[in-house]
Amino acid sequence: MHARLEELISLRDRQPVDAATVSHVASCAPCAAEIRRLAALRAELTQLQTLSPPELWPLIEARLGGASGSVPRRRWMQLSAAGSIAALVLALAASLPQLRVADPVPSAGASTQVPLQTLVARSQRLETTLRQLPQRPAVEVAANAVAIDALQSRIQRLDMELASDAAVESDPDRLQELWTQRVSLLNSLFGVRYAEAVHAGYRATLEQGTL
């Protein structure tokens, strides 16, 4: 009986395996050959060519929000960032009714059931919109921070259940319930983050003295 692949990988990696396996492999040419093949494959993996990214630095620098450079440039960047925040918040405000009305999730107990694919698509759209919100402010309002943390924790727990619980996959009702909850939580998270962004943009505008 040859050693199992898992044991051969352990031997390749000089990890402990039971004595019987060591003894077998010492006298088994096919198993020894397999260990050599596994080692060669690992070497090939490590030698795969590295991949060059496109030039991402300008995007990263812009998203860093002008945290570098000379003082006048930094000031200009702050003004520009504040303007961008205001514009983004306005754009999001314009899209908000559409987001909320386009394919509403029925409240608990509602008789009509939104198709699962619609819930998943809506979830994706909400996450995309959340990513488009400005970075969270450096100085947070405690109530916002607590609410956001709580919502994110609940979403993470749902994701864990959706991603790792095999029973859920075979239970359409539970799947529907979890995705409905997820959309609802994302809606709430968006609401809090949106309010926070509006507040931060308003504060930035005040600090510029342009309001």
Place this chain on the structure above:
Amino acid sequence: MSTFLDVQVPTEWLRRARTGDASAQRSIYSALARPVYTLLRRLVLRPAVAEELAQEVFLEVLRNLGAYSGSGSFAGWVRSIAVSRALMHLRSPWHGRLLPEDAEGAIAGRAVPQGDDQECGSDLERALNALPDLTRSIVWLHDVEGYTHAEIARLYDRTASFSKSQLARAHAALRDALEPRTGDQECTLASRN
């Protein structure tokens, strides 16, 4: 061996980058862009996703330089952030390919994403890319990045045995994909010779 191990970032760059020095920040980016992007591409495959995640990784790194304690390798710290970002992406429910059940049944069946630029990759790259996300990420983290089974278990909130069994599955699938090498591929790299 992980390409991150080759990257040395001078402490002077870190000191200057913490003060907001753009040239130091850019130097850090330039030193680590390639290993970060390569790791992300190996884990998430799609170039557009890897580019987005790479931006997020560098934003997190540069905004949180103060959190780097200096006790370990800086490149290793950046790598841990990149791995975390990639796994967060792979865990998103609609991505949905991290299920162990998927690894059970679909090892040989998944195509490289449309629009990928790896048409001329090696046989090994094609075989690697055909693995389910979970299996591929574990074989990459273990065999290339040098993560231990215990470290992988923590990342996936599983056991070391789970990591070992997934690694064995990955190698079985790679063996199956690579052994019937017929030589009829157009773009066979020197690595196969």
